[in-house]
Amino acid sequence: MLDQTSRDLVKATVPVLKEHGITLTRHFYARMFAHNPELKPVFNQGNQQSGGQQQALAMAVLAYAEHIDDPMVLLPVLTLVANKHVSVGIRAEHYPIVGRHLLASIKEVLGTAASDDLIAAWAAAYGQLADVLTGLENDIYGRAALTEGGWTGWRAFKVSEKIVESEEITSFYLQPADGGKVPVYRPGQYITVKVFVPVLGMMQPRQYSLSAAPGNAYLRISVKREAQLAEKPAGMVSNVLHRDINEGDILEVAPPMGDYFLHEDRDTPVVLISAGVGLTPKLSMLEHLTARKSGREIRFLHACRHGGVHAFKHRVRELAKMQPQVKSTVYYETPRASDQKNIDYDYTGRLDLDKIADHVIMPQADYYVCGPHAFMQAQVASLKSLGVDASRIHKEAFGSGGFAD
Ligand SMILES: Cc1cc2nc3c(=O)[nH]c(=O)nc-3n(C[C@H](O)[C@H](O)[C@H](O)COP(=O)(O)OP(=O)(O)OC[C@H]3O[C@@H](n4cnc5c(N)ncnc54)[C@H](O)[C@@H]3O)c2cc1C
Ligand code: HEM
Incomplete structure (x- = not known):
């Protein structure tokens, strides 16, 4: 002191x-x-x-x-x-x-x-x-x-599959290049990937949430390509991953970590709330809970712009069908004519928890929120105003987050 x-x-x-x-x-x-x-x-x-x-x-x-x-x-x-x-x-x-x-x-x-x-x-x-x-x-x-299958520092992983999930999100399935074990992790945690960025002439690390349940023969990350917008340059690493990294390539990976993960020491309801690519850690949680046939009541709330950028829609629907206690609700902010209401999405506009409070507010539920900064601020504020205790709200920022709240 x-x-x-x-x-x-x-x-x-x-x-x-x-x-x-x-x-x-x-x-x-x-x-x-x-x-x-x-x-x-x-x-x-x-x-x-x-x-x-x-x-x-x-x-x-x-x-x-x-x-x-x-x-x-x-x-x-x-x-x-x-x-x-x-x-x-x-x-x-x-x-x-x-x-x-x-x-x-x-x-x-x-x-x-x-x-x-x-x-x-x-x-x-x-x-x-x-x-x-x-x-x-x-x-x-x-x-x-x-940890079982764990390591410190960087370890080489081979891209075993590269799968397009939406117009802007692509998954990379990663397997240890040394043929060793895949690490155990907690659903919600992230890994760090290091790639060479030509415009900078140097390696660059970025964190990516693991989007699949633990216990598979691979680690999966699902990366949104950060396109160039009028006021913002194109994202460096996400574009290298989408453009240059293919099946068979090697990526340097740091072990799974992070303090945002599913709390498994309870059997109370779980409410998973995301926007855009913020669904990745939640998907890991959902896959894990369904694989374990958890009896927990689960709400999966997701918001995105339209069907073209709606990643994993079939996967989530399939998981929700498998277990009746999983209820998925999707919001499209600006649906396209080709998007099918009641199949791909439930509501038009932005996710508004106040309007569906009966559906999401449950005693002793844990709320996992992930998405753009403004989205998370709005959801956390709504949850608090609906009486949810701060200790039950867990959030992950896909940028530098901690002290900003
Ligand atoms: C814990 C954690 C988990 C994550 N999980 C995922 C995930 O599952 N999937 C995923 O896709 N991403 C995830 N991310 C985000 C990811 O780590 C990267 O930040 C993301 O891929 C963008 O990296 P980039 O190198 O492409 O963009 P960068 O080059 O790092 O740029 C980031 C953003 O800043 C903007 N920017 C850059 N320079 C300027 C400037 N001068 N002025 C204004 N804006 C600027 C860019 O346009 C871009 O939108 C996660 C992040 C964290 C911290
Ligand atoms: C008392 C000392 C330090 C403090 C208070 C501090 C604080 C922070 C904070 C607040 C973040 C952002 C976390 C987040 O919200 O994501 C961060 C990230 C980071 N820090 Fe530190 N840090 C310290 C020491 C160091 C040291 C010694 C290094 C090594 C050179 C370092 C390198 C980094 C890096 C590389 C990041 C990741 C973020 C990025 O690359 O943008 N820090 N630190």
């Missing part, structure tokens, strides 16, 4: 972090990549370009300063960060590098306002946070290595 003087000094920086946090973290990344360019391929350069990672780090530093008297209240988000770190291979030896650039950035951005005492207080505070994170990360590395 830091002494009172150091904690007061750190807390005194809260207003300045609120105002200049992003300037600080932008400066930090530019500085770190200039001095330690070998770290660039470790970081998601898409998140750097969109500003998502600068924002995530700024929120994290601010939250830590605000909670410096009791940093363990941040444990749930620190667990998310630790999983993300392990998923891209961050090790204890990286912390001094980040620490050096962070402290130098505080000095350079704050100028004369950064007294020696303040820098010393932040150095101690950073050391404390680094200890918490490396402790969590060591546990995750240990568990990944000890």
Whole structure:
């Protein structure tokens, strides 16, 4: 625990972090990549370009300063960060590098306002946070290595099948190239895949939720191709995967992890809520529950634009037919003339939980939400207003999420 003087000094920086946090973290990344360019391929350069990672780090530093008297209240988000770190291979030896650039950035951005005492207080505070994170990360590395079929670091997987699921989502079936075991994982968890991105001239990691139930002879990921839009460049890794990676190719894969997974220690109802490609972790959960013939009441709610981008519609319908306690409800925002109402989708427009509260609000149910940021915010707000306890709402952000909520 830091002494009172150091904690007061750190807390005194809260207003300045609120105002200049992003300037600080932008400066930090530019500085770190200039001095330690070998770290660039470790970081998601898409998140750097969109500003998502600068924002995530700024929120994290601010939250830590605000909670410096009791940093363990941040444990749930620190667990998310630790999983993300392990998923891209961050090790204890990286912390001094980040620490050096962070402290130098505080000095350079704050100028004369950064007294020696303040820098010393932040150095101690950073050391404390680094200890918490490396402790969590060591546990995750240990568990990944000890899991059946598990490993640490990167392992080569061969693409055994590449299947088009919709106009924009394609699945990749992955099998260990060493002929070894496929790892056990919890439905909802993700793997990280590393590919060479020609436009950057470097490798890049991206996380993908496992879309199939555990226990198969493969890992399956289902990737949306992020097309170029007027205001946004084409996604780097998703386009490489769709365009260049084919059956027989090898992908570097980090082990399954993540703190968003199906809670199996209960037999209460499960409500799975997604939009777009956010259905991937839920599909793993649904396949797992049906394979186990779980008696749990299951609602599968999915929203997408129209039938052309509606992935896995036949699979979900088939699973729902197999077990009467699975009820699937689909929303098309803008159905095409060729989309068949009552077969492919149930409602036109956006998913609105308030309107179907009788269908989704069940005692002791767990709610798993995944989709674009605005969609998740809306669903979580609706669930809370319908009286669902926050501890029963589980969500996965397909970007840098944790501290932003
Ligand atoms: C836990 C987790 C699970 C995930 N699971 C899945 C999954 O199952 N399926 C799936 O398809 N994806 C999943 N993702 C998302 C995935 O990791 C990638 O983020 C996604 O494939 C896009 O990567 P990319 O390299 O193609 O895009 P990037 O190049 O990283 O770009 C990402 C987005 O940022 C935008 N962008 C880039 N630069 C700028 C800029 N300068 N200004 C404005 N916008 C910009 C791009 O247009 C794009 O939309 C998951 C992410 C996480 C964290
Ligand atoms: C106390 C120190 C640190 C803090 C507070 C911190 C904080 C964060 C946060 C908040 C995220 C985003 C998580 C999410 O929402 O997805 C993140 C991701 C990440 N961090 Fe750290 N981190 C620290 C140390 C490090 C170190 C030492 C490294 C190694 C160089 C590192 C590399 C990364 C990478 C590669 C990501 C993945 C996100 C991306 O590539 O865009 N971090 N960290």
